[in-house]
Each structure stands twice: as C-alpha cells, then as structure tokens.
Amino acid sequence: MESVIILVFVMGYLAITLEHSIKIDKLIPALVMMAICWALIALGLEGFSQWFDSSEHVLLEGFGSFTSDDKMHLMEETLLHHLGKTSEILVFLLGAMTIVEIIDYFDGFSTIKDFIKTKKKTKILWIFSILAFILSAIIDNLTATIVLISILQKIVKDRSIRIWFAGLIIIAANAGGAWSPIGDVTTTMLWIGKKVTTGHLIGYLFVPSLICMIVPSFIASFLPVFKGDLEVEEELETKKKSKFSSTMLYLGLGAIVFVPIFKMITHLPPYVGMMLSLGVVAIFAEIYSSSKFSLTEFDSEESDAHAHHSPVHQSLSKIELPSILFFLGILMAVAALESLGILFNFAESLQDSMPMLGTEMHQGSHKGVSDLVVLLLGVGSAVIDNVPLVAASLGMFHEPIDNELWHFIAYSAGTGGSMLIIGSAAGVVAMGMEKIDFFWYLKKISWLALLGFLAGAAAFMVTRTLF
Template identity: 85%
Template sequence: MEALLILIFALGYLAITLEHSLKIDKLIPALVMMAVMWALISLGIDAFPNWFDSAQHNLMEGFGLLDHSRKMELMEETLLHHLGKTSEILVFLLGAMTIVEIIDYFDGFSTIKDFVRTKSKRKILWIFSILAFFLSAIIDNLTATIVLISILQKIVKDRDVRIWYAGLIIIAANAGGAWSPIGDVTTTMLWIGKKVSTGHLFGYLFVPSLLCMVVPSFIASFLPVFRGELEIEETEEKKKSKFSSTMLYLGLGAIVFVPIFKVVTHLPPYVGMMLSLGVVAIFAEIYSNTKFSMTEFYADESDAHASHSPVHHSLSKIELPSILFFLGILMAVAALESLGILFNFAGSLEEYMPMLGTEMHYADGSRGVSDLVILLLGVGSAIIDNVPLVAASLGMFHEPMDNELWHFIAYSAGTGGSMLIIGSAAGVVAMGMEKINFFWYLKKISWLALIGFLVGAAAFMVTRTLF
C-alpha cells in the first residue's frame, strides 16, 4: 500500500511538471493526488504499520496494535492537524497577496518604479536580487517574492525577460530567508523548536546565504538575456493616485509588522497578517473615491475600479489556482509524512550514506551526522518539500541547541528548494504569478541555483569552524 501511495505521488508530481505538455493546469493533478492518497490511507488504515506523530516529530509506538476505530480517530486528527497547518500558510498568503493588490490598486508600486531610474538589465538584476535577499529576511521569502514580482511586472513588460528575473528573485529570496528566524518556514520551525538562536543563525549563515545569492546573480549578469538595456514601451502615462506613496509605505509597513506581532504575541503569522490586512483595508476604503449604492455606482477613478471597493477589487485579482495548488501539494506531502515514509527515508539516508567531513561524537556516544546527508536533505527539499523533511529531522537528530547540524539543516532546507521551481513556497508563488514552465526553470535557472547552493554550503563548512 505504501508503494502505491508513492507511485500516485510520483505520477501526480510528473503531471505537474508536464503541465504545459498535457495542457492541464497544475492544480488539477495536485488536488486529485491529494484526495486519492488520503482516500487510500482511510481505506487501508489497518494495513499500515507506522504512523507519524507530527506534534512530537516521531513515529508512534504500537500503532499496529491499535483497533480500527482508534486508528481512524488518529487519521482524522492528523488530517485536521495538517489542514490547519496548511491553512495557516494559505490564509497568510491570501492576506499578503490582497495587501499587494491593494497597493497596486492605488498604483503604489509606481513609486518604487520611479526609483529604478536605470534601464540597464544587469543593474536591475542586482537591484532585485539584493532587495529579495534582505526583504525576505524581514518579511519572509514568500511575501518578498510576491511583492518583488508585482513590482517587476510594472518595470519589465517583456515576459520572456521577466521570468529570468523571477528565477533569480526565487534564488535570492530563499537565500535571504535562510539566515533569519522569520525568513522561511523551516528556519521558523527550528527557531520555535529551540534548535537555533537568532544570533548564532546570523553568525553561521549570513555569509553562506549571501554567497548563495551573489554567485548565481554574478554568473547570470554575464548571460545574453541580461545584456543591454530594457526596451521601454512608450505608453500614455496613467494619472497617478495621490495616495500611491502613502499606500505603498502603509502596505509594506503592515507586512513588516507581521513578524513583530508574532514575536510579541506568540500567535501564528497569519493572525498578524489578517490584522495588517484589516488596517490597510480601512485606509484603502477611506482613500478610495469609489461611492456606491445598491443600484448605482459612481466613481472618479478609472473604469476598472468603478464598480468595486478597493478590497473587493483586490480580492478578485488574487491567483486562486495557485492557492488551491498549494493546498493540494502540501496535503499530498502530509500524507507521505503521516505514514512515516519521509521519516524513514531520512533515517535511511543517515544510516547508509558514507560519512564525509569531520565525524562528531557526543557525550552519549552517538556519532555525528554526515555533511552529505544534510546536502541530500537540501536536494530532497527541492523534490518533495522542506517542511516535512525538517519536521522529520527534529525527531531524528538530538543534538543540542545551536549545534552546527541545525544551522546546516536550516541552510540546506532553506536554499535547496531553489533548484526546482516547485521546491519552495517562493517558487510556487512565482510559478503561479508568471506561469513559469517547470522545464524552462529546470534548464535555465536550476544550474545557477545548484552552484549557489554548493558555494554557500562550502562557505558554511568554513564559517562553522569559527564558532
């Protein structure tokens, strides 16, 4: 039965990668794969020997001895747990995307567009890479990607060129998220789990993460697509809203407020994002010139905005297919995690791969973990998903807080996902916003991400000797 589930996941994954060849939107195989996998788990619950306790990050003892009704209860609890965790991400994403659309409603991004005076493709590449690196550390890589691609769409009109920039933004955003406790879901998991501290995370990972961004951007700057200047379309300038700058700073400030809210209240990030969305929406409604009644609409703004409040208009612009795709892929991975498949896979890697680098020994006599295992975990995070792999590592490894192992896991899981476009939340969002082809990314961007990943890993092996 486990083999069948893995086969269904592989077929669904293949259908997602062949989206453009099959002419089937990627959300369809993602949702079908998720539903079929959980249905098989429900129907064959008695055939599974293991069950992964997500709360304890370990396999349950004696699961095979439980009666059918208790197993079904556990399955329902686990399904609800994963739906809750996935919904946290989706609600957070909905909030961030709505704020970005509200900013765009008031032409807020034209303010940043006005700051980018250069037409040089190479300079614009560096501007967006550096912005993605630092912004992702502050507001997380997912939100940073949404914001920067939204700005990019206002500056670079040629989609064939723009998707190259989007690919480098994914690499830079994932690299920037790795050295901040709020920059990526996996580093947040390790931080909340008391495996890493903010100071040591910065000390261990800032330089490796910076190199992971700088090296691919440097190599890419010599590629033909980034030579010369952008062709600016001569179009009639649309009248800029007088509130554009105000809404830009308010919107970005509201997003930056989210991690502060989380630290102060210890509530999940989506709660802070909903508060931020509410505040931004209040000002949007106040600033909007749109006035409407039950039967008539009057507007001083453009026709596109005439029949909507800013919030309604912004919600209608959100990429819901991307949200549903995210739901399908995360819940499908959760199915593999729940049966302990990912946990056992990670354990097999640790047991059978040869030890590389310095072998560590601890007071309890346990041996250290191979650098190769952690690098493979990074590669695995691109293929599957970094969240369950890090969740499995929390139960597998028992090193103390701020041990170099945890920081290497944070780096590998955070940046390894850049090697495939569906290997990270930033990549999935960019794929939805720009309709980037899986194989285009694999051919054009993956090799740059791999070089950056390996250079950063090598740098980490040097920086860890300094602590």
C-alpha cells in the same frame, strides 16, 4: 498500500511537471493526488504498522496494535492537524496577496519603480537580487517574491525576459529567508522548536546565504539575456500616478513587516497578524478611495456597483485562487506521505547508510559524510518539500540548541528548494504569477541555483569553524 500511495504521488508529481505538455492545469493533478492519497490511507488504515505523529515529530510505537477506532481517530486528528497548518500558510498568503493587490490598485509600486532610474538589465538584476535578499529576511521569502514580481511586472514588460529576472528573484529570496528566523517556514520551525536562536542563526548563515545569492546573480549578469538596456513603452511613462501611491506602498509594506513583530509580542500564528494588517490597510484604502463598502454584501446590484470603486473588493477579485488551491493540494499530499512515516524512513535510511552526524562532526571522517547527508536533505527539499523533511529531522536528530547541524539543515532546506521551481513556496508563487514552465526553469535557472547552493554550503563549512 504504501507503494500504491507513493506511486500515486509520483504520477501526480509528473503530471504537475508535464503541465504544458499534457495541457492540464497543475492545480488538477495536485488536488486529485491529495484526495486519492488520503482516501487510500483511510481504506488501508488497518494494514499500516506505523504512523508519524506530526505534532510531536515522532514515529508512534505499536501503531499496528491500535484498535480500528483508535486508528481512525488518530488519522482524523492528523488530517485536521495538517489542514490547520496548511490553512495557516494559505490564509497568510491570501492576506499578503491582497495587501499587494491593494498597493497595486493605488499604483504604489510605481514609487519603487521611480527609484529604479537605470534601464541597464544587469543593474536591474542586482537591484532585484539585493532587494529580494533583504526583504525576504524581513517579510519572509514568499511575500517578498510576491511583492518583487509585482514590481517587476511594472518595469519589465517582455515576459520572455521577465521570467529570467523572476528565476533569480526566487534564488535570492530563498537565500535571504534562510538566515532569518521569520524568513522561511523551515527556519521558523527550527526557531519555534528551540533548535536555533536568532543571534547564532544570523551568525552562522548570513555569509553563506549572501554567497548563495551573489554567485548566481554574478554568473547571470554575464548571460546574453541580461545584456543591454530594457525597452520602455512610451505610453507607460505618461500614466497618471495616484497621489496616494507612496502612502499606500509604505503603509502596505509596513503592515507586512508588522506581522513578525505581532507574532513575537503575542505568540499567535503569523496569519492572525496578517489579517490585522490587512484590515488596517483596507481601512485606509477605503478612506482614500472615498467608497462605502462592506466585506459582506447581500444586495447583488449594490455589490456590483461597489466592485468598480472599492479597492478591497477589486483586490480580492484579482487573487490567484488556482495558485492557492495548488498549494493546498501539494502540501496535503506531502502530509500524507509524512503521516505514514515514509519521509521519516527516507531520512532514517540516509542515517543508517552513512556514518551518523553527532558531536564528532569536527573529528575525523564523520564530518564529510555528515555534510553529505545534510546536502542530500537540501536536494530532497527541491524534489519533495522542505517542510516535512525538516519536520522529520526534528524527530530524528537530538543535538542541543544551536548545534551546527541545525544551522546547516536550515541553510540546506531553505536554499536547496531553489533548484526546482516547485521546490519552494517562493517558486510555486512565482510559477503561478508568471506561468513559468517547469522544464524552462530546470534548463535555464536550476544550474545557477545549484552553483549558489554549493558555494554557500562551502562557505558554511568554513564559517562554522569560527563558532
């Protein structure tokens, strides 16, 4: 049964990558794959001999001897656990996307657009790469990608050129997210799991992450697509700017930055802070638009009337729900593989086939082989998903807090996902926002991401000797 589930996952994955060839939206195979994988688990529950407890990050012993009722109860709990964790990300994403849409409603991104005086493509490339690197560390790589691609859409009108910029934004955002405890889901997992501390994480990973961003941007600046100046449409210059543009931009970004602060103070999940931030931004948006609006409208005529005036209602209507559901399908399908211990066994097979990393990482031949294991983890995070792979590593390795192993895992899992467009949350969102083709990204951007990943990894191997 496990082989059948893996086969379903592979076929679903292929259908997602071949979206433009088979003319079926990637949302459909993602949801079908997720549902079938969990249905097969439910039907074959009696035959499984192992189960991965995601809440404890350990493989349960003696699962085969559990009663049918115990197995079913455990499966339901696991499914609920994964749905809860996935929903946290989706609700957080919905809040961030709505705030971005509200800022856009007031033309707030024109404020940043006004700061970018240059029309030279290489300068714009570096401006966006640096912004992505810094913003992702503060507001996380997912939100930073949403914000910057929204700004990019206002500045670069030619989509064939814009998707190149978007590809470099994905690389820079993932690099920026790796050195911050709140910049990426995986670094947050390691931080909350007491495997890394903020000071050491920044110390170990800032320089490697910076190099991971600089190398692809530097190489890309020599590519023909980034030569010359942007063509600006004259009618765009005459567009009247809202008097609340700057206010809403700073309020919206400030509200997003407030989310990790709220989390550190209250220890509540980030989506709670994001909902508070959305509520505050929505209040100001309603006041500025002088529109009476309730989030719950029962009078359809009144609701329709408000839809034309309320920035909140209009922003909610512009949310990319297909992208949200696609994210749900992917994460829950990967969760199915994780629950059966398939990902855990994959990571363990790497451990068994190569000399294991441990306290002897700086002694003898263990160092090179150990590095290869973690680099393969980075490649694996691009192919599958970095979250379950890091979750598996939390259960496998037992090194103390701030051991260099955890920091290298944070770097590899965080930046390795840039090598494929569906290898990271930032890439998935960019794919949805710009309708970027999987194979276009593979041909045009993946090699840049690989070079940046390897350059940053080499830098880590040097900088770790300083600690």
